[in-house]
Amino acid sequence: MKTIQEIFDKFSDIQASEKRDDFTLPFFEKEIIVKNVGFTYPDSVLPTLNDVNFTIKKGKKYALIGPSGSGKTTLLNILFGRLKSTQGEIYYDSYTYEELRTSLFQRIAYVEQNSVIFSGSIIENITLGKEYDENKIKNILSSVDLLDWVEQQAEGLMTLIDWEGNMLSGGQKQKIGIARALFLEKDIIFLDESLSAIDKVSVQNIEQCLLKKTDATVVLITHHLTPEIENLLDGIIEI
């Protein structure tokens, strides 16, 4: 049987961890440090990631590059909290990965090739039902190069998107994903440009608009590192 003191100690632990998960605070102010991180899928013999080291500074922009199968998506899934590294440490300022893992997905926007689209209007897909200011939405849509397209739709922001967004191109889905991340003011945005890519011009437009957002911390997986993109980057992470 537990003593009252033990229960009280446990309660203090829970309170402490809840404090770390206070979503009104930015979860990192300075940097994310990835230290000696390795990962082996449960049914694999060989590791997918081995001794990966890099630092992400707040507000900076990075490209994550490497050959197909080198583990880029796996690495973003670890930073997003979907997978747990099997070696090494990750620090978000002084917090450890363990302390934050269950809340990482609330702080990070992971815009995948096939961004999740809900059955609902364009605006609902961006705000997820939260209150919004029309000018703010227009600024965001313009920054992701979607405003003209939205304004061409019969019902504008209220236009309904069918189930799974079949009426949208891969690029439009990603742009809606980025617009959602910007509206929800996520601390970090990951963009995973898969190889089965939408056309190159569209990809580069999406990347450029994201890299020009001064206040966002961005990591993008890119397969086409053009001089234009490289100029907008603060660092390249190669795995």
Ligand SMILES: Nc1ncnc2c1ncn2[C@@H]1O[C@H](COP(=O)(O)OP(=O)(O)OP(=O)(O)O)[C@@H](O)[C@H]1O
């Ligand atoms: N769920 C899984 N179970 C086992 N192995 C996996 C799983 N997902 C990915 N892998 C393997 O891990 C390695 C890295 O995959 P990952 O998708 O992270 O690569 P990537 O660098 O993103 O590749 P691409 O550029 O093609 O998207 C690959 O060899 C892949 O086969």
Ligand SMILES: [Mg+2]
């Ligand atoms: Mg990938």
